[in-house]
Amino acid sequence: MIEISEVTKTYGTGASAFRALDRVSVTIRQNEFFTLLGPSGCGKTTLLRVIAGFVDPTEGTVTLEDKDLLRLAPYERPVNTVFQSYALFPHMTVAENIGFGLEMQGKPSDEVRRTVSDMLDLVRMTPLADRRTSEISGGQQQRVALARALAPRPRVLLLDEPLSALDFKLRKEMQLELKRLQSETGITFIFVTHDQEEALTMSDRVAVMNAGSIRQIGSPQDIYDRPAERFVADFIGDTNFLPGELTGQDGERSTVRLASGIEIAARPVDGPRGPITLAVRPEHAELAGEGAGLLPGRLSEVVYIGTDTHFHVDLDDGTRFVVRRQNVPGEAVAQARGERVGVRFAPGVGQVLRD
Structure with missing residues (x-):
């Protein structure tokens, strides 16, 4: 659907120049829900604005179905954008907001009415069609903004952090709603x-971005379970990092010697032996009694967060390690701060990351 090739965006010149995008290349497939993920300032919104036509790249190409998007003005592109602020017209009704863009395109009134009706059904807002957008909730406003953007049937819909203003529970609901809308x-x-x-x-x-470049692209499971580098492993979820050395590999597994001197099996990795970092997710490890685990240490914090309990362990080699355990109704947490414990995890759960 969209081919982005070697796109660079530089602001300023000389010593004060700032490179917001650094030779970004990615292919986005037809009918795909593709996410640009990264910290503030990583370039994700700049890349979105390049696709929309609001920012001109310094170098590179952007094509949509083999057509050069950079030659088209924003209003000529088969692309619509839903912004973080929904920018609805507060004096108009829900239906009028949804149909506004179609009317500006000169669509026949019958077609506008049919499309607005379809969009109201799609976002489940038909009962509120005649209510002004200033009189509905934030989540309902978000649905109206989506319906307005979808009404012209764009080939691509760009969404710039549209859920950030919603409360936690509503944001969770809208995540599923967005996926449903994309699928339908x-x-x-x-x-x-x-x-x-x-x-x-x-x-x-998901494309994970940092410092103007894409660090890894993959399915959510690939990104989470097999991060390509330390930044990705650290940014996606919680991760424990254990310094060590790659001492052997046989194609089916790698052998890692940790700083404590313990050798354990890890997932296979390409490349020479030498210093590495072993990444282990907190839910892939468990606590054991003193002397029973791979890694001995002392329990420094026990944090209850409802669904899980997080156990913070100060390992004897000076590394901090977190174990996450799902809570069972009626079962009290037996471990206490200051207790000597061991940490263990199954062979192969650790991801080897090159230093």
């Missing part, structure tokens, strides 16, 4: 967020 319409969605849970929940594929 068959329109390619390109979604920008810094929220990893949003990216993992909704996306077919």
